[in-house]
Amino acid sequence: MDLNRATVLGRLTRDPEVKTTPSGQSVANLGVATNRVWTDNSGSRQEKVEYHNIVLWGKLADIAGQYLGKGRRVYIEGRIETRDWTGQDGVKRYRTEIVASNLIMLDGPKGSSAPASGDDAPPVPQEPPAGPAGEDEIKVEDIPF
Secondary structure (H helix, E strand, O other): OOOOOEEEEEEEOOOOEEEEOOOOOEEEEEEEEEEEEEEOOOOOEEEEEEEEEEEEEHHHHHHHHHHOOOOOEEEEEEEEEEEEEEOOOOOEEEEEEEEEEEEEEOOOOOOOOOOOOOOOOOOOOOOOOOOOOOOOOOOHHHOOO
């Protein structure tokens, strides 16, 4: 059995570039950065950034173009694909991408007043919304598994 699945949670490095194919299908390209932080053997804090090329098709591409912008946090699931082509200089080139099948926007849409990360983000309410009348709070001890 084979499995080709990628999951990325990070920030957009640029605004999505949305185009339309000759057949009329939308395609969006975007970059996502993920950070990894660890402490090395000497006790020093280390950090490494990875950059991922993401491709979205159809409705996902339209949504990304409408609601996403540079710096926004996203969760993306998809598969890894590597394209190859020969450049004008005759050199064969490769590009590895994640072709997204699922997209979750973790910040509010660009230009909205929805919560976003950063110092200018509006405060997030700390109390959960009230449930229907007469409904008790669920406690962890009451969950049967």
